[in-house]
Structures are given as structure tokens and as C-alpha cells.
Amino acid sequence: MSETEDDIATREEDEYSLDPRLVEAILDAVEQGDAGSVDALMEPLHAADIADLLEQIGGSERQALVKLWPQGFDGEILSELDESIREEVIEALPHDVLSEAVRELDSDDVVDLIEDLEEPVQERILDALEDSDRAAVEQSLTYPEYSAGRLMQREVVTAPEHWTVGEAIDYLRGAEELPDQFYHVILVDPRWHPTGYVTLGKLLSSKRNIALKDITEDSFRPIDVLDEEGDVAYAFNQYHLISAPVVDENDRLVGVITIDDAMAVLDEEHEEDVLHLAGVRGETSVADGPVDTARQRLPWLVVNLFTASLSAIVISQFEATITTLVALAALMPIVASTGGIAGTQSLAVSVRALATRDLTRSNARRVVLRELGAGMLNGIGLALILGIAGSLIFGQPLLGLVLGLAMVVNQVVAALAGVLVPLTLDKLGLDPALASGTFVTTMTDVMGFFAFLGLATVILL
Amino acid sequence: MSETEDDIATREEDEYSLDPRLVEAILDAVEQGDAGSVDALMEPLHAADIADLLEQIGGSERQALVKLWPQGFDGEILSELDESIREEVIEALPHDVLSEAVRELDSDDVVDLIEDLEEPVQERILDALEDSDRAAVEQSLTYPEYSAGRLMQREVVTAPEHWTVGEAIDYLRGAEELPDQFYHVILVDPRWHPTGYVTLGKLLSSKRNIALKDITEDSFRPIDVLDEEGDVAYAFNQYHLISAPVVDENDRLVGVITIDDAMAVLDEEHEEDVLHLAGVRGETSVADGPVDTARQRLPWLVVNLFTASLSAIVISQFEATITTLVALAALMPIVASTGGIAGTQSLAVSVRALATRDLTRSNARRVVLRELGAGMLNGIGLALILGIAGSLIFGQPLLGLVLGLAMVVNQVVAALAGVLVPLTLDKLGLDPALASGTFVTTMTDVMGFFAFLGLATVILL
Numbered sequence: 001m002s003e004t005e006d007d008i009a010t011r012e013e014d015e016y017s018l019d020p021r022l023v024e025a026i027l028d029a030v031e032q033g034d035a036g037s038v039d040a041l042m043e044p045l046h047a048a049d050i051a052d053l054l055e056q057i058g059g060s061e062r063q064a065l066v067k068l069w070p071q072g073f074d075g076e077i078l079s080e081l082d083e084s085i086r087e088e089v090i091e092a093l094p095h096d097v098l099s100e101a102v103r104e105l106d107s108d109d110v111v112d113l114i115e116d117l118e119e120p121v122q123e124r125i126l127d128a129l130e131d132s133d134r135a136a137v138e139q140s141l142t143y144p145e146y147s148a149g150r151l152m153q154r155e156v157v158t159a160p161e162h163w164t165v166g167e168a169i170d171y172l173r174g175a176e177e178l179p180d181q182f183y184h185v186i187l188v189d190p191r192w193h194p195t196g197y198v199t200l201g202k203l204l205s206s207k208r209n210i211a212l213k214d215i216t217e218d219s220f221r222p223i224d225v226l227d228e229e230g231d232v233a234y235a236f237n238q239y240h241l242i243s244a245p246v247v248d249e250n251d252r253l254v255g256v257i258t259i260d261d262a263m264a265v266l267d268e269e270h271e272e273d274v275l276h277l278a279g280v281r282g283e284t285s286v287a288d289g290p291v292d293t294a295r296q297r298l299p300w301l302v303v304n305l306f307t308a309s310l311s312a313i314v315i316s317q318f319e320a321t322i323t324t325l326v327a328l329a330a331l332m333p334i335v336a337s338t339g340g341i342a343g344t345q346s347l348a349v350s351v352r353a354l355a356t357r358d359l360t361r362s363n364a365r366r367v368v369l370r371e372l373g374a375g376m377l378n379g380i381g382l383a384l385i386l387g388i389a390g391s392l393i394f395g396q397p398l399l400g401l402v403l404g405l406a407m408v409v410n411q412v413v414a415a416l417a418g419v420l421v422p423l424t425l426d427k428l429g430l431d432p433a434l435a436s437g438t439f440v441t442t443m444t445d446v447m448g449f450f451a452f453l454g455l456a457t458v459i460l461l
Numbered sequence: 462m463s464e465t466e467d468d469i470a471t472r473e474e475d476e477y478s479l480d481p482r483l484v485e486a487i488l489d490a491v492e493q494g495d496a497g498s499v500d501a502l503m504e505p506l507h508a509a510d511i512a513d514l515l516e517q518i519g520g521s522e523r524q525a526l527v528k529l530w531p532q533g534f535d536g537e538i539l540s541e542l543d544e545s546i547r548e549e550v551i552e553a554l555p556h557d558v559l560s561e562a563v564r565e566l567d568s569d570d571v572v573d574l575i576e577d578l579e580e581p582v583q584e585r586i587l588d589a590l591e592d593s594d595r596a597a598v599e600q601s602l603t604y605p606e607y608s609a610g611r612l613m614q615r616e617v618v619t620a621p622e623h624w625t626v627g628e629a630i631d632y633l634r635g636a637e638e639l640p641d642q643f644y645h646v647i648l649v650d651p652r653w654h655p656t657g658y659v660t661l662g663k664l665l666s667s668k669r670n671i672a673l674k675d676i677t678e679d680s681f682r683p684i685d686v687l688d689e690e691g692d693v694a695y696a697f698n699q700y701h702l703i704s705a706p707v708v709d710e711n712d713r714l715v716g717v718i719t720i721d722d723a724m725a726v727l728d729e730e731h732e733e734d735v736l737h738l739a740g741v742r743g744e745t746s747v748a749d750g751p752v753d754t755a756r757q758r759l760p761w762l763v764v765n766l767f768t769a770s771l772s773a774i775v776i777s778q779f780e781a782t783i784t785t786l787v788a789l790a791a792l793m794p795i796v797a798s799t800g801g802i803a804g805t806q807s808l809a810v811s812v813r814a815l816a817t818r819d820l821t822r823s824n825a826r827r828v829v830l831r832e833l834g835a836g837m838l839n840g841i842g843l844a845l846i847l848g849i850a851g852s853l854i855f856g857q858p859l860l861g862l863v864l865g866l867a868m869v870v871n872q873v874v875a876a877l878a879g880v881l882v883p884l885t886l887d888k889l890g891l892d893p894a895l896a897s898g899t900f901v902t903t904m905t906d907v908m909g910f911f912a913f914l915g916l917a918t919v920i921l922l
Contacts, residue, residue, distance in 0.1 A: 231476070
């Protein structure tokens with residue numbers, strides 16, 4: 001990293017992180033029960049930063065803050081709260097504050113807010129809504145979780161496809177109520193099928209008598225209401241969409257998704273990939289305590305306990321060899337761990353390439369062959385280093401040969417496992433990131449110990 | 462995964478991936494030198510998909526395609542091309558095609574296109590631009606790489622801050638040329654300082670005599686031209702920005718960044734995190750061959766060769782112990798590898814929390830203590846399973862005790878290393894993801910072998 005980049009990084013970090021002194025001051029005010037100071041300190045903060053603050057402070061401090069400053073909680077803060085503490089905060093809020101907070105939200109935000117809450121808390125929030133909003137929210141909840149239907153807002157701005165620029169502008173200027181956020185006017189045919197869209201910028205800069213049809217954008221791309229939200233995020237990023245109409249199974253317009261929601265989904269999908277690859281399951285949050293944290297991680301640790309026992313069984317088959325040449329016991333983790341790293345590298349690259357649709361059925365064969373080649377090349381390079389070093393240190397050229405051969409075998413196995421395992425999961429319709437490093441590492445451990453001790457038995461004894 | 466989600470995932474994958482049959486058909490046409498068919502097959506594709514196709518096919522097929530279909534290459538396709546093949550494609554294009562392609566791009570896209578190219582190729586593209594565009598591009602290149610200055614577009618739509626809705630609309634409707642994409646009108650004071658912005662939707666739906674100042678958005682948040690692009694992406698995601706004005710050191714407006722560019726940066730930053738954690742360095746692409754791939758991975762493999770030698774040295778200190786009880790050699794990888802998984806879990810969670818600013822100076826102590834607690838809990842849980850199993854299988858309760866104790870020690874070390882290493886790197890202003898799993902795994906390997914063999918020496922011999 002160059003010096004300039006360093007400087008930038010350091011300054012920036014301070015700019016967007018919550019200032020620790022501010023957090024300190026707020027916690028002091030909470031401790032002293034000084035509601036006025038809390039209000040003065042919190043008021044200028046963005047809802048997203050307030051939500052972060054609530055996640056970062058301790059559980060008892062959070063409870064005290066909510067009790068002291070309930071009137072500060074609006075719908076936006078609740079929307080931004082991490083799921084791990086959302087329920088806790090909502091339950092601590094007085095009824096009137098909660099009602100007012102949820103009433104100011106758009107229907108898609110209410111859906112996002114309540115979809116993971118327990119039934120009774122959900123009910124409490126639905127009760128606070130006006131009847132029409134409640135109906136809209138309940139209808140959205142009929143779409144599957146993680147589908148485009150849950151992500152979209154139902155408020156859309158449309159125009160008949162035969163309108164001119166002038167008609168559209170007159171309509172917009174006369175409209176009673178327009179959504180808070182909209183970037184396109186969606187053209188619909190008489191059967192409510194979206195047929196194109198026009199950006200507001202293009203609308204504003206075009207002459208009144210021009211047909212809307214003639215100034216539509218190429219990027220127009222309707223999204224199926226049942227599409228998985230991760231695929232929606234991919235489409236937004238791939239095609240540089242800003243908003244996209246959502247259609248039902250009859251291609252009728254039912255809503256619109258905007259890029260800010262797609263960006264949030266992209267971010268969550270990435271989080272899931274990183275954590276899955278590392279063998280962490282479930283939702284994590286800085287607000288989690290030690291028990292929750294231990295619980296998210298224990299499953300893969302227990303799995304690993306059993307898979308690592310495979311390594312133990314392999315090694316135990318070679319106890320006679322090890323007894324004869326105990327140096328083998330010291331050297332065998334070198335082969336195994338270098339294989340583990342190579343497998344993790346290949347796995348990370350493959351999972352990422354599958355997520356970005358860069359690795360497909362068309363080029364799977366080429367990528368697998370590439371991994372094979374790369375594994376072979378690095379295996380030979382590492383074998384030379386390790387083989388020569390081993391020969392010199394132990395004065396046994398044959399030991400060096402065994403180390404080198406085992407390294408080549410294990411690097412090839414690692415590279416292939418790293419790409420074949422996620423490809424197979426993907427083909428089965430499963431998340432390729434489920435092939436966590438744990439799994440691939442076990443394969444390279446077992447193969448590393450087996451190749452090294454097996455070759456040693458054949459060549460050295 | 463529920464059945465519904467499965468169905469969705471499978472259908473979706475087909476929808477957004479390039480159709481393998483289409484790829485096949487295009488390659489067939491290329492092989493037969495049938496330019497007409499290639500044109501007919503490629504023409505309906507989005508530029509981003511064409512770029513993906515070029516990355517996925519083989520090098521010789523790519524060369525043949527470019528030669529057969531040069532006139533199909535426009536600026537958008539070049540922009541979308543992965544850096545790994547961009548230079549190759551550009552160099553293969555006829556001069557007139559390249560000139561026309563780059564002339565149709567906005568200045569920020571040209572900057573993005575050429576910033577990583579070799580000097581002579583850069584020069585070729587700059588020469589193709591008109592003088593004013595060339596000057597704009599060259600000025601953008603004076604901003605540091607990965608800064609907001611490189612990301613912004615220079616075309617902005619502004620209005621004096623004292624204007625009314627009517628004045629702004631009249632100005633926009635009379636403007637000769639407006640940017641392709643804009644979502645806000647930025648208000649500026651006489652010294653060209655941005656003071657707020659108004660969405661086009663709000664503008665369209667407001668009465669003519671309303672002051673722009675009265676309908677500005679709360680989300681307004683100017684970005685420093687030297688801000689690091691990763692921080693810009695964070696700000697867009699955190700504050701749900703759609704576009705943001707960029708200001709120089711005197712707070713003067715110099716450009717605007719839109720969310721689609723920020724989303725692309727967010728995606729790249731995530732890729733970098735995943736690959737860094739896995740110990741892969743440099744830019745990767747499906748178009749890379751085995752040699753490039755091997756080169757990206759060899760550095761950490763060699764590092765690991767040396768760090769793994771530390772494990773070997775630790776183990777070799779206990780050769781006498783292993784000779785006495787050779788079963789220890791078989792059991793020691795269980796403790797080490799379970800520690801490696803725990804370290805990787807803690808590391809992934811910490812690196813992610815630092816990236817999202819959820820882990821800060823304010824709560825670092827709490828998070829470290831949580832990791833300590835979680836490590837202790839899982840250590841005890843695993844120790845019970847492993848200790849009892851070990852006692853029963855080997856009929857030696859003391860061996861079970863050694864396994865259990867070593868497990869607790871190593872789980873605690875792993876959990877702490879996973880959070881303390883990235884926190885330290887972050888404090889030093891370095892990328893926390895540089896603490897790749899390689900590094901943490903070495904610590905848990907060394908500690909695992911040492912604790913297990915050391916305890917065995919003390920307790921069993």
C-alpha cells in the first residue's frame with residue numbers, strides 16, 4: 001500500500017466510523033439519566049448510525065438508552081436495526097412510539113422490519129398499521145422469503161405506453177401523491193404489462209410532443225416476483241440497473257425494486273459467502289454474546305472433530321513407519337497444511353466465480369484443467385524447495401524425494417477439490433459456499449498424511 | 462434450504478447465466494468464419510454479457526472472435542471487460558473501431574478503461590479522444606488510484622440555491638445537453654459549494670413557486686474527492702445514497718458519484734476480502750491461465766511452507782515423547798485442525814465486522830471478551846466429546862484429559878488470534894483481511910501441537 005493510500009485509509013476510517021468519543025459521551029449521559037443530553041447527542045446522527053450504535057453498546061446500556069429516549073425511535077431506526085437486537089428494542093418501546101414509528105414506513109420497509117420477528121411481536125406491529133397498509137404488508141408476506149416480492153415496493157409510477165412526454169409531465173405535476181423515491185416512469189400496456197421505462201432526466205429534457213416509447217432506456221429488464229433476491233442483486237450489478245419493474249407470473253406489473261435495496265442484498269450475500277466459507281452458520285452480529293457466538297460456530301467444529309479423526313485413522317495405519325523414523329511425525333503437517341492453503345485458495349476463487357456467473361457450464365472444463373495445471377506447477381515449485389531443504393537438513397536425499405512427491409500429489413488434490421466440490425454443490429442446486437474450507441481442508445489433510453506416510457513407507461523403509 | 466428456495470435458485474441460475482447453448486453456437490460460427498451469424502447471435506446480448514463471454518472462452522477463440530467481429534465492439538463492451546483481457550482485446554481492434562468506441566464513452570468510463578493499461582495502449586486511446594475529452598480524462602488521472610476522484614463523473618446538473626422549482630424545471634427543459642444519468646439537481650452557492658440536492662421526482666411533483674431549498678433531501682452528504690473508493694461504497698450502502706456530490710479540498714463541487722459505480726466497488730471490495738482471507742493475491746479472472754493462477758497463489762504457499770516448518774520444529778522437540786507413545790502422532794492433528802477452523806471462524810467474523818464498521822474502538826474490548834468466552838465454551842464442549850472418546854477408545858483416561866485440556870487451550874488461542882490479529886492490522890492502517898487464514902492457522906497449528914505434546918509429556922510420561 002502506498003503512503004497516499006495509507007493516509008486516505010486512516011483519515012477515512014475516522015470519517016465513517018462512529019466517533020468513540022461521541023459513543024462515550026452518549027453512554028455517560030445514559031448512565032446519568034440525562035435525557036436532554038442524549039437527545040442532543042443522538043439527534044444529528046443518521047438512523048443507520050444510531051442503529052449501529054445500539055448494536056455496538058452492551059445489552060444493559062442498550063436497555064437503559066431505550067428506556068431513557070423512547071421518543072427518539074422512529075421507523076427508519078427500527079428498519080436499520082440488526083435482526084439480533086430488533087425484537088429486543090421493539091419490545092422495550094412504549095406502544096404509542098412503536099405505532100407512530102411503523103406508520104411512517106413504506107410497506108416494503110414494514111415487511112423487511114417484521115418478516116423475521118416472532119408472531120406476537122409481528123402482530124403488535126400489524127395492529128399498529130392502518131387497515132390498507134396492513135393488507136399491503138400481509139400480501140407481501142405471501143411471497144416467499146428472499147424473493148423479489150419481499151424486496152419490491154408496491155408504489156409504482158406508470159404511464160400508458162402511447163403517451164407523449166408532455167402528457168407524462170402534466171400527469172406527474174398534477175399527481176396527488178408520488179412515492180418518495182422513483183427514478184423511472186414505467187410504460188404499461190392496457191393489460192398492465194410493463195413495456196419499457198423512461199428516466200426522469202430524459203423526460204425533463206425532451207420536447208413535449210415526443211412519444212415516451214421513443215425515449216425508453218435499453219437497460220429495461222423486468223424481474224419475476226419469485227426471483228431469488230441474490231439473483232436480483234446480481235442483475236442490478238451486472239446490468240447497471242437503477243430500478244426495475246417486478247412482474248407476476250402473467251407478466252403484470254406488481255411493484256418496483258430500487259438499486260439501494262439491491263445493494264443491501266449484495267452486501268448480505270457477500271457476508272454469507274465469507275462466513276459460510278469460514279464455517280460459520282446463521283446470522284452473526286457484534287451484539288451477539290459469547291453463548292450465541294459459540295453456538296454459531298460449534299456445528300462445524302464438531303463436524304471437523306469427526307473429519308479430523310479420519311486423519312488420525314490414516315496416520316495410525318502408519319504407526320510402524322513413524323516408530324522407525326520419528327522425524328516423519330514432525331514433517332507430515334508441512335505437507336498437509338500447505339495442501340490446506342492451496343485448497344482454500346482454489347475454493348475461494350471458485351466460489352466467487354460461481355457467484356459472479358464467471359464460472360459456468362461452458363467453461364467449467366477449462367477452469368478445472370487450469371486448476372490442475374496451477375496445482376501441478378505450484379506442487380513442483382514447492383516440492384523443489386521442500387525436497388532440497390529436507391535433503392540438506394536431514395542428510396537423506398530419499399526423505400527429500402518423499403517430501404517433494406507428496407507435496408506434488410497433495411497440491412494437485414487440493415486444487416482439484418477446491419473447484420470440483422463447489423461445482424458439484426452448484427450443480428445440485430445448493431449454495432457452493434457451503435463447501436466451507438473445513439470440508440476441503442479435511443480432504444487435503446487426509447490426502448497429505450496418506451501420500452507422505454505412504455510414500456515414506458514404500459521408499460524409505 | 463426449503464424446496465421452494467431450491468426451485469427458485471435453479472430457475473434463476475439459468476436466467477442470468479449465459480446460456481451454454483448460445484455460447485456453443487457463437488463458437489461454432491466463429492470457427493466457420495461466419496461473421497453474419499456471429500453478429501446475429503451477439504447483437505441482442507447486453508455489453509456486460511458479451512464481456513463475460515469473452516472472458517469465459519479460450520484465448521485463441523477470443524482472438525478469432527475479435528478478428529471476425531471487430532465492428533461489434535463499442536465503448537460499453539470495452540468498459541465491461543475484465544482487466545485481464547482488456548489490453549489484449551484493445552490491441553487486436555482496428556484503429557477506427559477503437560476510436561469510435563472510446564469517443565462515445567463518458568470521461569469517467571474512459572478513465573476506468575485506461576487507468577490500468579500500459580502506457581503505449583493508454584496513449585493510443587487518449588489520441589483517439591477529442592481534445593476537451595482528453596483534457597478531462599488526463600485531469601481525472603491526477604487523482605490517486607482508488608479515490609473518489611477516479612470514480613466520479615464530471616458532468617453535474619446544478620442550480621443556484623435561491624432558485625424555485627419553476628426556474629429549475631425551465632432550465633432543465635431548455636438545457637442543450639444533460640448527462641445520460643442523473644437523479645438529483647445539486648444546489649450550489651455562488652462559490653460553487655454544494656449546499657443540498659433535490660430529487661427529480663420531488664422537483665416534478667412540487668409547485669413552481671416553491672423554493673428548491675425547501676424540498677432538499679436529508680440524505681445529502683458530499684464526498685471528499687480524495688476519499689478512498691471503498692469508503693465511498695460503504696457510505697452509499699450505509700446511508701442509502703443514490704448519488705452524492707464530490708468536493709475538492711476547498712469544498713467546491715467537482716463531480717458526482719452515482720450508486721451503480723458504488724455498487725460495483727462494493728462488489729470488488731468483497732472479492733478482495735474473500736481472496737485475501739484465502740491467501741490469494743492480485744487480480745484473478747476466469748480468463749487466467751494456469752501460470753498466472755499459480756503465480757497468484759505461490760507467495761502465500763511459500764510463506765506457509767516456512768510457517769509450517771515452525772510446527773515441524775515444535776513437534777521435533779517432542780520426538781522422545783512420540784517414540785514412547787506413537788498414538789500421539791495420530792491424535793495431534795485433531796487438536797491442531799479444530800483450532801484452525803475456530804481461528805478461521807473468528808477471523809472471518811472480525812474482518813467482516815471491521816469492514817462494516819461494526820467493530821470499532823468503542824466495542825473492541827467487548828468483542829475480544831466475547832471471543833474469549835465463545836472460545837472457552839466451545840473448547841470445553843469439544844474437550845468433553847474428544848476427551849471422553851479418547852479415554853474410551855484408548856482405555857487411557859489420562860490421554861483423554863490431555864486431549865481435552867489441549868483442546869480448550871487451543872480453542873481460546875484460536876478465538877483470540879482471529880480477532881486480535883485483524884484488529885492490530887486495522888490499527889496499523891493496514892487491510893485487516895491481509896491477516897489471511899494462513900497466518901491464523903499457523904498460530905493455531907503451532908499452539909495445538911505444542912499444547913498437546915507438551916501436556917502429554919508432563920501428564921503421561
